[in-house]
Amino acid sequence: MQSRHKTAARLARLALIALLFTVATVFAQGDITTVEDSGFEKRTRPVVAFEHDAHNQKAEIYDCAVCHHVYENGEKREGQMSVGMECSECHLSENSGPMELTRAYHRMCKTCHLEKNAGPVQCAQCHSRQNAPAK
Amino acid sequence: MHELYKLASGIFVWIAILGFAAGMIGRLAHLALTARKKDPVVYQYFSLYYALRSMLHWIIPFASTGMRAHPVITIAAFVFHICLIVTPLFAAAHVILVMESWNVAWWHLPDPAADVMTVLVILGCLFFLIRRIAQEHVRYLSTAGDFVLIALVAAPFVTGFWTYHQWYGYETAGILHMLSGELMLLCLPFTRLFHMALWPFTRGYAGSEFGSLRHARDW
C-alpha cells in the first residue's frame, strides 16, 4: 500500500519534472552543445564542447539525477534532481570563488570518465582550442 | 590512455611525493647524524645569525661579489630557479588538480604567465647546457650525470608546454608530462638536484664559520 503510493507519487513528480525540463530547454537554449554557467564570469580556458543529448545517449544515461543531483546536508537526495538549475547556484560560495565551481564540474565529468574508461580526462581534451576561445 | 592516466595521476603521484619527502628527510637526517658523530665542529660553530647573513647575501641577486663578477649567469640562474620553483607550485592546472583531489587550493598563476615562465625555464636549461659545452672549464667539470640532470629538469617543462598548447600528440605529451614530473620529483633527493636541500646548510655553515670564528665576510 505504502509502496504503491510512493511509486505513484514519484512517477507523477518525474512526469512533472520531465515536462518542466523539456519546456525549460526548449525555451531557454534549444540543444545544449557547450557547458555554460554564469558562475564563470571570465573564462580562462576554452569553453567545453558538450552535446548533451548525444553524450547521454552514448553514455546510456537516462536518469537525469545522475548529473543533476541534489544534495542536502552532505547527503544525496535520491529521486530529486536539479534540472534547470545552474551548478553555480550550489557550487559557488562567496569565499571560495570559481575554483569551487571548477572542481564541481571536473569531478562530475572526469570522475565518471575515469570510472568508465571513456571520455576526455586531460585538460585539452575538454578545453580544446578548437572550441570557442577563452574570453 | 585512461589506465595510464589513472596510474600517472594516482599511485605514481603518491610514490613521487612520498619518495621525495622520505628521500629529503632521510638524507638530511642522515647528514645531521653523521655530523654529530664525525663533524661535531659543525654544531659548535653553526650560528643562525651568521648563517642567515650569508644566505641573504647569496639569495639576493647581485648581493655577493661573485654574482657581480658573473652578471649574465646570475640573471640566468635567478630567472631559471625562480621560474623552476614557482611555476609548478602555482600553475593553474596543478592547483586545480590538487583542488579536485584534496579540496585545497591556493593562488594560481594566470595561464599566460605560467606559459612565459615555462619558456624561461626551457631557455635556462638551454643556457646551462650550452655553457656546459662551450666553456672549457665547465666542460671539464661535467659528468654524464650533469647532462642527464638538465634533461630531467627540462622534460616536465617541455612536455607541460606541449600539452598546454595542444600541439600534435598533446595527449601523449600530457601523460609524459606527468611521468617526467614525477620522475624528477623522485630524483630530487637522490641526484645532484639535492643541492637544493643542501644549500641552506653548506652556505649556512660557511657563513657561520666565516662570521663567528673568522670575523670575515663570505660574499
Added chain:
Amino acid sequence: MNQNNQKDTANNKNGIYDVGIDKGASRLTPEKIRKVFDALVETEGGARLRAYTNACVHCGLCSDACHHFLSKDNDPRLSPAGKVKQTISRILNKKAKLDVDFVKQACETVFTECNLCRRCVIYCPFGIDVAYLMLFVRRGCHQLGVVPQYIQDTAHSHASTFNQMWVRDDEWIDTLQWQEEEARDEIPDLRIPIDKKGADIFYSLIGPEPKFRAQLIYQMAVIFHMAGADWTLPSAPGWDNSDMCMFTGDMEMTARLKKIHFEAAMDLKAKRIVMGECGHAFRSVYDVGNRTLGWKMPPLPMVHAIEFYAEIFREKRIEILEKFDRPVTLHDPCNIVRGRGLGDEARYVINETCSTFIELEPNREHNFCCGAGGGVINCGPPFKNKRVESNRVKADQLAAARDKGAEVLIAPCHNCHGGLEDVIHHYELGLELKFLGDIIYECMKKE
C-alpha cells in the same frame, strides 16, 4: 658519474721529481691505496665531506676565484672544482682504480696546486670549502707516506724539536740573549724576559725567526719595551707557534704542537698570547689548534701582532716621530683577513704610521693569495718555478698598485713574504717588501 676520471688525471704531473712523492708512491700498490683512502673516508669523512661533494653542481663559478686557474691561462684542471674532481671525487668513487700514478698526481695537486687560501669559498654559491677537501686528501697522502720531501722535513722537525727549523733548545735561548744584547746597545734598559711568570703577554713566533731573521725579535722587543708591555717568552719548547703538520695532514702532530704552545703560555700563567706577524701560524693556533684539541675557541685570549699594534696605537702607548713617507700598499694575508677579519685593523695601523696608502685591487677578503701559503712554499725548490708561474695574477695585481705609485709592499705574514719575494723577483716588479713591525720600528720614538 666519475667514470671518465681516468683520462683526466693522466700525465698532469709536470715532470717534477720529488723524493717524497715519487719514492713514497713507488712503495704502494693500488690495493693498499684504496684501502687507506677508504678507511680514511670511513673514519674521518663526515657530513662536511658528503655535503660538499654532493652539493657541488659543477657550475665552475669558483674557477676564476683561484689564482692558479687564472695564472695558468684558465687551465680547467686548476679550478677549485677541477682539483676536487681529480682527487677526492675519484677517491669517493669506489669503482675508480687508485694506482700509483694517481697518488703521485693527487699528491702534487693537493700539496702544490692549492694554497688552502679559501678564496674560492667566498665565490662558490654553496660555500663549498675546497681547502677542507684538499686537506682531506693531504691527510690520506700523509697516511700513505706520500708527502713532498721538503715539507715533510719541516714536519719531522716539528716532531722532534717542537719547532719548524730544527732549532735546538740552547740555540733558542742563545738567540734571545744575543738579540737582547744587541738591542741594549740602542736601548740600555731593554729586556727580553724569559719565563717570566704571570706576564700580561706570552709572545710566540715562528721557527724561522731565530733561525734566519733574529732582528725581527729585536724589533718586536723594542716595540714591546716602548709600549710598556709586560711580556715574556718561554725557554722551553712551545715558543714556536708555527705548524707545517696541519698542512701535511699529520693532525696527531698538530694536536701535540698546539697543545705544547698553549701549555707553555698557561704554565707561565700569562694572561694572553700575542703572536708575531705570521698568517699560517695564526691559523694553526686560532682556527685549527683549538678545533684539533677539542676547544671551540682558544683556551686563553690570543691576538695577532696587528691587533696588538692597533691596540698600542689606540691607547697612544707608542709615538710615531715621522710617518713613513714612501707610498705603501698592503697585501691582506688570507689567514688573518679571510681567516680573522683583520683587514681594517691593518689599515688602521698603516694609517697611523704611513703617509700614503694605495689599495691593491681586489683587497681584504677578496685579495689573491701570495701563492706560498698552505705549505706550498714549504714544498721547496722543486716546485718553486711552478709556484711562481702559478701566481701571475698576483704579479699583475701588484704591478697595478706599483703603477699607481706604490713603492713598498706591506705583508704582515712571514709566509706571504716568502711568496711575494719570489713573485716580485720573478716578474721584476721592483717593490720593497716590509712587515708592519719594520715600519713601526723605523718610525717610532725610541727614547
